[in-house]
Amino acid sequence: MTRARIIDGKAIAAKIRNHIALKTATLAQKHGITPGLAVILVGENMASQTYVRNKARATTAVGMESFGHLLPEETTQENLIALVHKLNADARVHGILVQLPLPGHMNEAAVLAEVTPEKDVDGFHFANVGKLVLGLPCLPPCTPSGILALLKETLGNLDGLRALVIGRSNIVGKPLSIMLTNENCTVTLAHSKTRNIAAECARADIIVSAVGKPEFLRGEWIKPGATVIDVGINHVLVPEDAGGDGEKKKLVGDVCFNEALDVAKAITPVPGGVGPMTIAMLLENTLKAACMQAGISLPEEDPQP
Ligand code: NAP
Numbered sequence: 001m002t003r004a005r006i007i008d009g010k011a012i013a014a015k016i017r018n019h020i021a022l023k024t025a026t027l028a029q030k031h032g033i034t035p036g037l038a039v040i041l042v043g044e045n046m047a048s049q050t051y052v053r054n055k056a057r058a059t060t061a062v063g064m065e066s067f068g069h070l071l072p073e074e075t076t077q078e079n080l081i082a083l084v085h086k087l088n089a090d091a092r093v094h095g096i097l098v099q100l101p102l103p104g105h106m107n108e109a110a111v112l113a114e115v116t117p118e119k120d121v122d123g124f125h126f127a128n129v130g131k132l133v134l135g136l137p138c139l140p141p142c143t144p145s146g147i148l149a150l151l152k153e154t155l156g157n158l159d160g161l162r163a164l165v166i167g168r169s170n171i172v173g174k175p176l177s178i179m180l181t182n183e184n185c186t187v188t189l190a191h192s193k194t195r196n197i198a199a200e201c202a203r204a205d206i207i208v209s210a211v212g213k214p215e216f217l218r219g220e221w222i223k224p225g226a227t228v229i230d231v232g233i234n235h236v237l238v239p240e241d242a243g244g245d246g247e248k249k250k251l252v253g254d255v256c257f258n259e260a261l262d263v264a265k266a267i268t269p270v271p272g273g274v275g276p277m278t279i280a281m282l283l284e285n286t287l288k289a290a291c292m293q294a295g296i297s298l299p300e301e302d303p304q305p
Helices: 009-031 046-061 077-088 108-112 126-134 142-155 173-182 197-202 257-261 275-294
Strands: 036-042 065-071 095-098 162-166 186-190 206-209 227-230 234-239 247-252
Touching: 009 046, 009 142, 009 275, 036 046, 036 077, 036 275, 046 065, 046 275, 065 077, 077 095, 077 108, 095 275, 126 173, 142 173, 142 206, 142 227, 142 275, 162 173, 162 197, 173 186, 173 206, 186 197
Parallel strands: 036 065, 036 095, 162 186, 162 206, 206 227
Antiparallel strands: 234 247
16 A cells, blocks of 8 residues: 655745745845734743744744744733734834733733734734635635645645545634635534544545644544645653653644554644644745735745846
8 A cells, every 4th residue: 555645844834935035035125125023922931932933033034024022921911902003003014923822811812803904914813814704815824824835735726625624723723614615625624513523534535633632533534545634733741762661742643643644645744744834824924914015916036126
C-alpha cells in the first residue's frame, strides 16, 4: 500500500513568506508604504509570549514594521480599549492583533469589537466574519486561510469535493466551513454532539480536525485516498527514550498519524503542518490591509520601477 504524502506546512509557509517579502518591497518602492503590525499582549502567559515573539520576528523578516505593546496583567479593559483606539488612528499601523487569551477580568468579544475592521488582521471582527459569509472581500481568519492554502496546494481545485470539518470554534471550524463552501466543496461541520463521526469521515474526501483531543481520529475511519488536515495541538506525556523511566512532553495532533499514513492520500504532520501557515497568513492579511487602506491593489512581486 502507498503511504500518504506528508504535507510540508513549513516549506509551503516559507514559500508564501518569500512572496510576501517581495510584494512588501514593491509596495515600499512604488508607493512608499511599509506595512506595520501592532501586537498587544496583556499579562505574562508564557505560551502567548512565545507566540508574540515569533510574530514580531516573522513580521520584520518580511520587511514590515512590528510594534509590540506589552501591558501588565492588571491593565483595565478601559485602558486596553484606549490603546486599541490609539492604534486604530495610527497611520503607521495597518494591522492590530490582540493576543488571546486576555486576563479573566476582560471581555474578549468587547475588546475585539473595538479593533477597526480595516485593521482586524486576525479576521475575528463581526464585520469581517459577516463579509466572509456573504463572499465579499474581507480580512479572513488566519488559521482557516492557512488550511485552505494547504488544501489548494495539495489538491488544486476543490470543486465538488466532500469536506468534513470537525470542531465548530469561531476561530477555526466555523469560518473554515464557510470558506470551503465558498470553494464549492460540499461541507459537513461536525462537533461533540455529532452522532457518528466515523461514518461522517468514511464519506469525506477532505477531513479537517480541529478538536484538541490527542489522537482521537482513527486511521480506520478515514476513506482511502482522503486528504487529512490535523489542526490539533495537544501536549502529552510519553515515556523517555530507551533506558530512562521518566516521562517527556510530546506534541501530537488530533489524528493517529501512523494509522492515517496507511490510508490517506496526504496528511499534515503535527508539528510542521498547519501551525507555520497561521503566521504566514497573518503577514498576508497585514499586507492586504495596508493596500486596502491605501486604496491600491496588491502589488506584483517584481520591485522594478
Ligand atoms: P475549541 O474552541 O477548543 O473547540 C473544540 C471543538 O471540538 C468544539 O466545537 C467541540 O464541539 C469539538 N469537539 C470536542 N470533542 C469532540 C468530539 N469527541 N467529537 C467531535 N467534536 C468534538 O477549538 P479550537 O480553538 O478551534 O482549537 C482546536 C484545536 O486546534 C486545539 O488543539 C488548538 O490548540 C488547535 N489550534 C491550532 C492552531 C494552529 O495554528 N495550528 C490554531 C488554532 C487552534 P462542541 O462545539 O460541541 O463543544
